[in-house]
Amino acid sequence: xxxxxxxxxxxxxxxxxxxxxxxxxxxxxxxxxxxxxxxxxxxxxxxxxxxxxxxxxxxxxxxxxxxxxxxxxxxxxxxxxxxxxxxxxxxxxxxxxxxxxxxxxxxxxxxxxxxxxxxxxxxxxxxxxxxxxxxxxxxxxxxxxxxxxxxxxxxxxxxxxxxxxxxxxxxxxxxxxxxxxxxxxxxxxxxxxx
Numbered sequence: 001x002x003x004x005x006x007x008x009x010x011x012x013x014x015x016x017x018x019x020x021x022x023x024x025x026x027x028x029x030x031x032x033x034x035x036x037x038x039x040x041x042x043x044x045x046x047x048x049x050x051x052x053x054x055x056x057x058x059x060x061x062x063x064x065x066x067x068x069x070x071x072x073x074x075x076x077x078x079x080x081x082x083x084x085x086x087x088x089x090x091x092x093x094x095x096x097x098x099x100x101x102x103x104x105x106x107x108x109x110x111x112x113x114x115x116x117x118x119x120x121x122x123x124x125x126x127x128x129x130x131x132x133x134x135x136x137x138x139x140x141x142x143x144x145x146x147x148x149x150x151x152x153x154x155x156x157x158x159x160x161x162x163x164x165x166x167x168x169x170x171x172x173x174x175x176x177x178x179x180x181x182x183x184x185x186x187x188x189x190x191x192x193x194x
Contacts (some may be wrong), residue, residue, distance in 0.1 A: 080155030129173030
């Protein structure tokens with residue numbers, strides 16, 4: 001359906017995430033994947049969605065001079081916000097363990113920002129979902145990390161994996177946002193751009 005509206009455009013997804021790529025397939029959107037390495041650093045003054053907005057926009061900068069008039073570049077970033085701190089991807093097992101231990105028996109926020117860049121314009125949208133974990137035991141955390149190796153996921157977990165099945169007691173907002181992309185916002189924004 002949306003593909004008819006996008007026929008004159010080339011959608012470029014700048015993400016190596018298999019989850020995000022699958023979402024675009026599920027939405028019925030034809031796209032190309034283009035990747036560029038980036039150092040995900042942001043000014044310390046930024047908080048909450050400002051961080052993910054900034055990083056999603058930062059990921060678009062290196063593509064700016066390569067875009068054609070028909071291109072729509074999509075970049076995104078997800079963070080976990082807990083106790084006024086941003087959690088990114090864990091660097092090792094200890095880091096992953098600490099993140100999950102700190103989220104145990106608490107509610108955190110998952111924030112995903114998506115940046116749409118064309119030759120003439122840029123638009124950034126974001127979504128926030130509240131997620132509550134039960135009290136997680138050390139054995140449960142260790143089993144999850146050893147089995148699923150969540151080192152490519154903000155906050156060291158995937159809601160669609162074992163830890164989500166056994167550990168999450170409440171979710172407020174978009175489930176797909178927690179997986180890695182607020183699909184409803186992507187669909188709505190693309191529709192408004194063409």
